[in-house]
Amino acid sequence: MNASAVPYDKPFALRLLKDMLRIRRMEEEAAELYGAGKIRGFLHLYIGEEAVAVGALHALQPDDAIVATYREHGHALVRGVSMNAIMAEMFGKQEGCSRGRGGSMHLFDAATRFYGGNAIVGGGLPLAVGLALADQLSPEGISYGAQHRRRVTACFFGDGAVAEGAFHESMNLAALWRLPVLFCCENNLYAMGTSLARSESQTDLCAKAAAYKVETLKVDGMDVVAVHDATRIGIAHVRDKGGPFFIEFQTFRFRAHSMYDPELYRDKAEVEAWKQRGPLHSYSARLKAQGMLTEDEFLACDAEAQAEVDASIAYAEAGAWEPVEDLMRDVLTPVGGTTS
C-alpha cells in the first residue's frame, strides 16, 4: 500500500473519499435493482475503478467538457449530475437526466457539460476532438476570468477502445491541430472477455499516444491521490500549451463487464488480488494512518452516501413514466428551438 502522505487539506481529502463512497453505494444498489427488474438494458458497473473518475474530475473546472462511455455513472455523479437524476434515468423515468430515453448507458447533462454516455466503443473520441476544436475556434474556449485559461475537454475511454480506428484518427487530429483534449484511458486490462495482452501487439498504451507526439503519463488508477495529481499535470499542460495530453490510468473492474457476463475469461485469484488494492479502503487506511480520518468519521461519510442513495431510489420510484403520446419528441430540434 502506498504509505505516502495525502497532500490535501481535510475537507478536500474527505471530498474525494465521499465521492468514491457515493459511487460505490449507488452502484451496489443499482446491481440489486437490476436483479429486481427496476433497472434494465445493459448495466456496466464501475466498482473498483472509482478513484479514476473521482481523482480526475476533481481536477477539472465547471466550464470544461466531459465525454464518457457506457460505464459512466460515477463520472456523471462526480461531475455534479444529481444522484436522483441518474437513478431516475436508470429506472427509465422522465425525471432522469436523459428523460428516460437513454438509460444507464446514456447519461447526458448539458448544465455540467457532460456529453454522455457513449456506447459505441471509441465513439466518444472524435466527439471530444470536435468539442476541443470548437473551443479552439470560439471565444468561449478561453475564459478571461481571474485566471485567463483555456477550456479543456476530458475524454474517458477503455483499453478496448485503443484498437478502434477512431482512437488513432482522434489522436492524430488532436495532436496535428494542437487541440485541448485530455485523453483519459481507463485501462482495466479487459475489454469484455478479451485481455489487453490478447488484443494489442503493443500493450504499452502510452507508446501509442506518443507515436502521435502526444505527451503521456501512466499512473496507478487505484490511488486517488496519484490520479488527481497526474490529472492536474495533464490539465496544466493542455491549458498552457494548447495541445492534447494522454493519461493511462491502470485500474481494474471488480464486477462482471455487464449483468449478462458469466466471467469465464478471468480467474477469481486475479480479481481478489486487485481487490486487495481497492481504492476505497486503501485511501481510507491512508487517511486514518495520517490522523485525518477516524473510524466514526468514515462511518458517518458512508451513512451519508447510503442515505443519498436511498433517497435517490425513492425519487426514482416516485418518478413518472413519460406519456406514450410523447414517443416522437426530440427526434429533431423544434423550429425556433435551441441546440444546447
Add this chain to the structure above:
Amino acid sequence: MKTSYREALRAALREALQDDPRVFLMGEDVGRYGGSYAVSKGFLEEFGPERIRDAPLSELGFVGAGIGAALGGMRPIVEVMTVNFSLLALDQIVNTASALRHMSGGQFSVPLVIRMASGAGRQLAAQHSHSLECWYAHIPGIKVLAPATVEDARGMLAPALADPDPVIIFEHAQLYNLEGESNHVAPVDISAARVRRTGSDVSLITYGGSLPKALQAAELLAGMGIDAEVVDLRVLRPLDSQSIVASVRKTHRAVVVDEGWRSGSLAAEVMARIVEQAFFDLDAPPARVCSEEVPMPYARHLEEAALPQAAKIVAAARAVMGK
C-alpha cells in the same frame, strides 16, 4: 427434436468447423468469453484459438480481414456483435466485399459469411437496438438472410458457406431463446420465402424477429374470423417476389411487418413489388407495420410503443379487411 435457436446455430457452426478445415470463426469475444450471445461457448476448447479467433475491437479491420481471407481461399465466418457495430465495418462490406466480383471483371469472388445480431426488445436504447437489415438488402453483390425459425437457424449456414459470394446472416436478438423443432439437418433453400401459416383472407409478410409477432397476430385474427397467411421472407436479398406475389394473388390483401424504420424500409420495397406485380389482384391498398421513426428509447413502455407489436398487426389487418 426440440431445440433452441441458439443451440441450432451452435450445431450448424460446429458442423461447419468439423466438415471443412478452411472454415474458421472470427470476431469479438467469440472465444474466451464464449460469444456475446453464448453461441460459440466451448468452441475455443474444441477447435482451438486458430479457428475460434478472438479479435480486438477493430470491426473495420477484422471484417476486412475476413474478406481477404475468403479471397485467399479460406471460408471465414465473421461474427459482429450487433448490427449497430457493423456500421464501423460498412465500408469494407459495401466498397470491397460486395464490389470485388464486379469490379475485377468477374475474376474474384468473396466466399465470406458474416453473422450479426440485430433488433430491439431488451431496452438497450439507441446504440444497440436497431434493425438495419434493409441497408444491407440494398446492396447488389451480397446475399442477406434472416433466419426466424429454429430450423432456419440450423439449416442456413451450410448453404451460405457453400455460396461463392458474401452472405450476411441476421440473427434477431429476441430469437436466441426461441424453442422449436429441428428435424432434419439438410441445408435449407436460401433462395425462397416460406409460408409459415396458410390463410385465405390477408397475407402478413414479414421476416426475422417480427415473425413470432405476425404468427401471434394471425392467431388473434383467427379468433375474429379473419384467416391470415403468414409469409416469412427469410431471404432479404435477393427478395423472392414470386412467393410474395403468389400469396397476395391468393388473399388479395397484404400487410407487411418490418422492424426497420418506415421510410425507405424493406417493407416499402415489398409493397412496391406487390403494387408493380399484383396491383389488379388487390382488394385493398397494402399496409405496413414498421418501427416508429425514432432512435430506440430506453424506457420499456416507449420501446414497446416504438416497435411493431401483434396488436398493431391485428389493427392493420382489420383495416385492410375493412373490419
